[in-house]
Amino acid sequence: MISEFVREQQRYTQKDLCRILECSEEKAIPLIRQLKEFGVLKAVRASYNQRDMSELLDEDIEVADVEAGEDEYYYVFTFVGVIVVAGRVMKCYPKYLLHADQPKEELRQVLKVLEKYNTNEQIVRMFNDSSEGSAFNLLAVLLFLMQDYYENGIYENTDNIVESNGSGEIIWDKTINENFAMITYNRPYYVDLQTRKRITDDHDYFKRLHECILTIASNELEDAGLLNLFELVGVDLTEETLNDFGDKEVILYNIEKELNTQFNTRKQLVLKTIYTYIDHSGSLYDIDCLSLFGTNSFNLVWEKVCAEIMNNQLDTRLGALRLPIPLKDKYSKQTKLIEIIEKPLWTVTGKTATDTLIPDVVSVSVVNGEWQFLIFDAKYYNAKLEPGMSPKAQPGIESVTKQYLYQLAYQEFIDEHNFSSVKNCFILPTEDDAVLDKEEVSLQMLSKIGLQSIKVRFLPAKMAYENYLSGRKLDIALLKL
Known part of the structure; x- marks a missing residue:
């Protein structure tokens, strides 16, 4: 059976897909249409800018039909996992694996993460x-x-x-009714047991x-x-x-x-x-067979992994939290940490809305003897952040402002309970073996009112998955916040 690796979000031409599927353009066209129909392959208009992009924006997706010999579109896999179509296996690995053509071990670990997820x-x-x-x-x-x-x-x-006198459970009713007992000192003894x-x-x-x-x-x-x-x-x-x-x-x-x-x-x-x-x-060889194991939303998997290994306490009741000082009387012990965040008040109604800000991960931790209030946002991006170069594929302004607002939402609680510091951080995946310190992102107008800049750390995906699969928590000190 034909078996090939493909990378999530990479741009492929029609000729590339013919090579991967090992068939002519005429035979590849119905297979490409099938992949598009099931939402695991998208088309974008071919351009110089699109060729090097590592993210897929909804406004870039084209809905045009597939024609043989066309070169005006790139095709993008929006799936992580395994696809089987007409006897061809495509092993789709995550987009952050930039330097591996045959990432067998990495994908094997990712599949185990998907199974647990x-x-x-x-x-x-x-x-x-x-x-x-x-x-x-x-x-x-x-x-x-x-x-x-x-x-x-x-x-x-x-x-x-x-059975008679077998090794299984004794059936006392049947033993008593069907067998004779020997009486010794007014106590019955049964020689034969059912x-x-x-x-x-x-x-x-x-x-x-x-x-x-x-x-x-x-x-x-x-x-x-x-x-x-x-x-x-x-x-x-x-x-x-x-x-x-x-x-x-x-x-x-x-x-x-x-x-x-x-x-x-x-x-x-x-x-x-x-x-x-x-x-x-x-059979997996059937021409109309298209089978999937994986997800179109690996960003949700990354968020879940980070929440688990970083001890997310958003749903923890305040009475169960370890705090630098005892919980202030103004807070109920039954209130959850997420419920501290203010909800919008619509004055004409006199009522608040049900929706509010929801961070990915909030945790209380003691790092090197210091009480830290931690706010993490798990971002599934291939951000390019290098000295002297404009940032590319980074979290957008809405992500930056929301992260500041999360800190602002908890600032009163943080001050009242004498936390040594608050640490606000984006967590992105990397194929490297060590945590990469990408410094921070800031907005001066918000830093001026006392809010901490947002740290940026690239966390080795392999390390994160090992902790997630084994149920261990990440040592926060590794992030060097």
Whole structure:
């Protein structure tokens, strides 16, 4: 199977995509249209400025149809993860990886981050939404079945049998009613005990069906070169084929009957996934197959990672916070840190609006013996900030002003509780191995009223992901704020 790496937000020409897809322009056109339809590929008008841009603005996106041989458009992947289209695997890595053509280890770690990020959803994304409806997401189904197998094992149905003097649970009612007791000192002793034993039916229809589909899934993912990328080990559980279980309608009917009698949540999910797989059938090689694992919004993933590793306390109640001095009486212990931020008052109504400023990360920390009030904004940008050069691809003025306002919103609370300092900082990802100190950004008119300039730090994505995956907090001292 054809397998290539592509970088998020990089500009590709039509010839570049033909090379990646290893096909002629005539064959590439329907594939490009398919990728655009599902929102993982965008078109922008080709220009000198666009060629070097690392961000995609909504106003730059073109909606024109794709024609063979055209060179007036660049094509931009707006996706991080894995795309499979018509037997071709495109491994989309994040845009901050600027100097790696084959970032296998980096993408493997990113996929693990995506898996953890999606854990709370408790759903299998069996279908992809497009502008013209939805389509079966075979890759997501195969990955779910494999990962579920490694976590929970094979689908099993068990039977309970009764034994005499077995090693299982004693069935006292049956023992007392069906056996003689020896009475010693007015106490009954039973020589024969009736016990319950649970056995697995190795020839169960659904156990065998699960094994068959797992074997097929393993082979498909191995052929696509994805087992290693997702850190999965292939399985070969049976030599049976789907034809051994009856035709499609028979298999689906049997699954429906089993679902009606099965109340275990995990087993229900496995049965429903198998049902969908059988019902839609197909292969990663199919010409109309487009499967996705990943996200169009990796900025939200970066925000979540930063919030986790930097101990975001926005939803922490004030009574549970460690503060330099005891909480002032004017604040309720039940109030959350986020609720301190003032809401707009519309005087004609006499009521405040429900919406207000919401920072990405706010945390209280002791760094080198100093109580710091930390305000972080996780920015997923490829900012170019070099001495003597105009900034490029940096956070915009609205981001800078909001960050100042976050500090202003908490300033009274900070002053009242004797914090040594307030640290305000943009956090951007980098492929480097060490934190990069990019000094700060400031607005003099706001600095004059006592607000701190905003620090700018590039945090190694690898370091951030390692902390996120292991559940550790980042050592804030590394940022040298």
